[in-house]
Amino acid sequence: MTRPDTELRKATPGEKAVVLVSGGLDSATVLALAREAGYACYALSIDYGQRHHIELEAAQRIARSLGALAHRVIPLDLSWIGGSALTDRTIAVPNAPVPGIPVTYVPARNTLFLSLALGWAEVLGASDIFIGANALDYSGYPDCRPEFIEAFALLANLATRQGIEGPGFRIQAPLMRLRKAEIIQTGVRLGVDYALTLSCYDPDDRGAACGRCDACRLRAQGFAAAGIADPTHYQSKLS
């Protein structure tokens, strides 16, 4: 029952990959998977004016601890676009589930992040781009679905020199069809220290998680379902 977007492709010797690393749990797991698959990993984080800026410090710790050969933190201000609770501080982060696409959706975010990864991958000569998109235990974002990843792969191979004249690009989203608990079990098996990661949409200045936002809820449920102690530092006891 594997699908192209879930089956992790092993690297050939020396093959490079750009891995999008947000500082969260999912992308840390993806970096560990890419390394295990044999890729020389180049970690890319985007400073997009996010509310949870402290996650970029988490991204640095993760890239270092999981052996990325380089880690770039690139500024791409999305606050001028707005329209999201993550980039516009006048929009509150919800602390209960809502139907439909939530206000934490950031217009065109994964499209932009993959596009930056694509540009860097082309200059590095990297064949693969990894992203922690997940279609099961996720927040309902349109740009986390397999059809989005497939469309981006098609685009990447039309948009670039390497796509037309060279070996092309693969977009790997190996978490796409995993439950959060399976993601956590995978990462623990690969030695990911989830205490380094930050998932919360609304952490305090010291990086402590709110325990109430979508990201916190999915994360806590994942640890519980996996039967693994949750190493997250919360702002206060969960009610």
Next chain:
Amino acid sequence: MTRPDTELRKATPGEKAVVLVSGGLDSATVLALAREAGYACYALSIDYGQRHHIELEAAQRIARSLGALAHRVIPLDLSWIGGSALTDRTIAVPNAPVPGIPVTYVPARNTLFLSLALGWAEVLGASDIFIGANALDYSGYPDCRPEFIEAFALLANLATRQGIEGPGFRIQAPLMRLRKAEIIQTGVRLGVDYALTLSCYDPDDRGAACGRCDACRLRAQGFAAAGIADPTHYQSKLS
């Protein structure tokens, strides 16, 4: 012989469009076409660390003169990616045609620009995104071809809330199959003042064109073929 990407779609009353405006001849013409088609136009320019930074001043003059309702100049540094004569000053701009994709190709540039336009369009509630891509008298860039535009339109409608739940997006590239002379004739008919535009990849500090790069050559040939006096300010007489 029209194709979807060449046929300019008229706006319904009040319909908005985001128009990518570089400061060059093509995108100025596209802005004039979008306005003539009835769109409320929002001009977007990207400050990507380009060698020809002075073109952003041209973009401002053009957006103002052609009645854009707003004009945003957004920083998106691509010099860290490098790999192009336009973003890496250690790579020279060629002054004679070369076979294949030239070194002025900027990896993932139009993908990134369209992605930024997409994010803004979604927040504005704009249905249409205009880009001056052209597949005939162009420099051989992969991301100026109709198949690229079609793939981006597919992606845009999978990546976004407006694509899934709303009216979707159209990517309009009305110059795609025009010769440079036809583009110039179109713009002159619509009142574009091409003296405001800057096409050169390597202008001097005052915005005078080199007359030798790909962009200068295509532009000069276009004016000659159109039988229209070339208003470009050159650095010196063309040899």
